[in-house]
Amino acid sequence: MLSVVLVLVFLSCGILAWRRRNRNKDEPPPLPGALPLIGHIHLLLGNSSQLWDLTKKMSYACLNAGGVASFYIGPRPMYLVTDPEDCMLITNTCLQKDAFYDFGKPWLGDGLITAAFPIWKVHRKLLNPAFNQFILDGFIDVFNRQARRLVKDLVGEVDKGPFDQFDYLLPSSLETTCLTVMAVDFSDKSLLNSKYVHATQNMYKFVTERFQKPWLHSDVTFNWSSLKRKQDESLKIMRNMSDTVLKKRKAEYLNNKKQAKPEDTAEGPKFTPFIDILLELAIEKGAFSDRQIKEHVDTLLLSGYDTTASALMYTMLLVGSYPEVQEKIGDELHNIFGDKDRDVTKQDLSELVYLEAVLKETIRMYPLAPIIARKLDQDIKLRNYTLSNGRTCLLSAYGLHRHPIWGPNVEQFKPERWLNSETLPQCPTAFSGFGMGRRICIGKSYALMSMKTTLAHVFRRYRVSGNHLLMKTNLDVMLKPVSGYYIKIEMRKKT
Numbered sequence: 160m161l162s163v164v165l166v167l168v169f170l171s172c173g174i175l176a177w178r179r180r181n182r183n184k185d186e187p188p189p190l191p192g193a194l195p196l197i198g199h200i201h202l203l204l205g206n207s208s209q210l211w212d213l214t215k216k217m218s219y220a221c222l223n224a225g226g227v228a229s230f231y232i233g234p235r236p237m238y239l240v241t242d243p244e245d246c247m248l249i250t251n252t253c254l255q256k257d258a259f260y261d262f263g264k265p266w267l268g269d270g271l272i273t274a275a276f277p278i279w280k281v282h283r284k285l286l287n288p289a290f291n292q293f294i295l296d297g298f299i300d301v302f303n304r305q306a307r308r309l310v311k312d313l314v315g316e317v318d319k320g321p322f323d324q325f326d327y328l329l330p331s332s333l334e335t336t337c338l339t340v341m342a343v344d345f346s347d348k349s350l351l352n353s354k355y356v357h358a359t360q361n362m363y364k365f366v367t368e369r370f371q372k373p374w375l376h377s378d379v380t381f382n383w384s385s386l387k388r389k390q391d392e393s394l395k396i397m398r399n400m401s402d403t404v405l406k407k408r409k410a411e412y413l414n415n416k417k418q419a420k421p422e423d424t425a426e427g428p429k430f431t432p433f434i435d436i437l438l439e440l441a442i443e444k445g446a447f448s449d450r451q452i453k454e455h456v457d458t459l460l461l462s463g464y465d466t467t468a469s470a471l472m473y474t475m476l477l478v479g480s481y482p483e484v485q486e487k488i489g490d491e492l493h494n495i496f497g498d499k500d501r502d503v504t505k506q507d508l509s510e511l512v513y514l515e516a517v518l519k520e521t522i523r524m525y526p527l528a529p530i531i532a533r534k535l536d537q538d539i540k541l542r543n544y545t546l547s548n549g550r551t552c553l554l555s556a557y558g559l560h561r562h563p564i565w566g567p568n569v570e571q572f573k574p575e576r577w578l579n580s581e582t583l584p585q586c587p588t589a590f591s592g593f594g595m596g597r598r599i600c601i602g603k604s605y606a607l608m609s610m611k612t613t614l615a616h617v618f619r620r621y622r623v624s625g626n627h628l629l630m631k632t633n634l635d636v637m638l639k640p641v642s643g644y645y646i647k648i649e650m651r652k653k654t
């Protein structure tokens with residue numbers, strides 16, 4: 160009943176919007192497929208694999224339209240942008256996330272991803288130093304240890320045929336992130352670990368389902384839905400983990416302070432988990448409440464583990480699909496490490512140039528966050544159009560990564576393109592796998608360091624094979640594989 164009323168309200172607002180729309184000359188062209196009154200809303204319905212198909216189709220349509228287009232969710236006009244310069248202008252000017260991000264608020268609160276602009280501005284400044292190179296260098300030991308553990312766990316799959324990489328990568332990345340964010344080792348509490356992984360993956364699905372059901376966009380209707388009850392279940396599991404950890408670490412922090420500080424031997428970076436930096440800011444400077452610390456921890460945990468696990472998954476699959484790429488990675492590793500099985504050092508990381516190119520090219524092909532959104536808080540004058548204040552603007556990394564400025568081989572997997580800065584697109588937003596503008600990913604260097612270390616260990620030991628052309632993906636907030644992503648591994652050196 161309620162949904163019928165809502166549909167009627169939508170329809171009548173639609174009539175008004177339809178009339179108004181046809182007046183504005185400065186509006187970007189509408190994407191194909193709109194129906195009178197409901198606009199593009201019918202395209203949104205369906206499951207998350209259809210949502211992904213739609214995202215690809217609309218991104219290409221937007222590229223064809225010149226890089227800026229409009230579409231209509233019932234009465235609400237929105238924009239889609241795939242032009243690099245315009246994306247840069249928009250994401251440097253508008254720092255307010257769109258209302259869709261509020262769907263993640265029960266979980267991530269005022270963490271950096273979902274925080275409203277005034278809080279984000281203060282907190283991002285406070286957190287930036289936590290990601291400086293000195294702190295990150297202190298994590299290299301953890302990255303090496305975790306990579307060795309992963310390599311060891313994978314032994315069981317050697318010569319056994321295709322297997323689900325995520326069974327290894329998700330727990331491994333979660334443990335790494337738990338260690339660096341909270342200094343907590345969950346490796347032997349696999350129950351909590353797998354429960355948490357399950358809960359977060361479900362949470363992505365719930366948020367996507369809500370997005371695809373416009374009648375659940377309002378809190379009033381959502382609070383009555385079964386989806387809300389399922390979401391609350393997952394939230395309980397995730398909160399339990401960060402609650403437990405925060406309590407423990409806070410007690411330890413206060414306890415350590417009471418004792419005399421251990422002398423800092425000034426020999427290089429020491430390990431400082433992010434939570435200690437947050438606690439110091441909270442306890443010494445009163446910068447955060449307990450709730451805010453928890454929201455930052457939840458945000459860092461999620462954005463740290465899920466993304467790196469996915470990027471590693473896509474990379475191994477792509478490398479397994481292109482033997483010549485795997486060959487070159489092998490050569491680079493051999494040049495740096497010879498036959499030694501030593502740890503990856505800071506120096507090595509800067510020399511793993513080809514491996515980094517492979518990672519970036521993977522994320523170009525498979526952007527983990529294919530679409531991000533901003534709420535326009537002012538009129539934005541682009542080269543050809545003016546976008547109106549108050550509206551939602553979607554920015555398609557998927558489209559940006561297929562823009563003609565990448566050259567004629569834009570659809571091909573070519574890590575080599577990253578090795579020649581002259582042929583790479585100059586506009587920084589052309590590659591937006593880590594977001595764009597002033598709310599760009601805070602963890603980019605962290606992620607690259609961690610992933611390069613992991614892959615160096617894995618490819619030193621194993622040869623992988625797979626076929627990314629068989630993979631099917633969904634858009635569950637993030638780009639998620641559903642099938643066809645399994646790989647096989649064999650030993651690189653037969654001993």
Ligand code: HEM
Nearest residue numbers: 271272462463466467470528531593594598600601602606
């Ligand atoms: C392959 C790995 C990663 C990818 C592809 C990635 C991608 C992204 C993207 C696309 C955004 C922008 C979201 C938006 O504008 O709505 C973002 C933001 C963010 N990422 Fe990452 N990320 C990765 C790793 C990490 C890691 C390891 C961390 C932390 C340990 C992290 C923490 C964050 C945070 C806190 C934000 C919000 C920044 C802000 O709004 O100020 N990310 N990331």
Ligand SMILES: *[C@@H]1O[C@H](CO)[C@@H](O)[C@H](O)[C@H]1NC(C)=O
Nearest residue numbers: 205206207208209632633641
């Ligand atoms: C999504 O829906 C389409 C069409 O109804 C169907 O073919 C497909 O199997 C569904 N995918 C998933 C992941 O449920």
Ligand SMILES: *[C@@H]1O[C@H](CO)[C@@H](O)[C@H](O)[C@H]1NC(C)=O
Nearest residue numbers: 224225226227242245542543
């Ligand atoms: C702007 O308009 C010109 C000429 O019609 C077109 O070539 C170009 O692609 C458009 N660019 C954007 C970003 O809309």
Ligand SMILES: *[C@@H]1O[C@H](CO)[C@@H](O)[C@H](O)[C@H]1NC(C)=O
Nearest residue numbers: 265377378379380381382391
């Ligand atoms: C919906 O539920 C949440 C808590 O689960 C509550 O904070 C919020 O105020 C509710 N909103 C409405 C409109 O009922």
Ligand SMILES: *[C@@H]1O[C@H](CO)[C@@H](O)[C@H](O)[C@H]1NC(C)=O
Nearest residue numbers: 350351395396398399400403
């Ligand atoms: C939190 O997790 C612990 C350990 O798994 C469990 O004993 C406890 O009952 C959980 N608490 C809640 C509120 O779910």
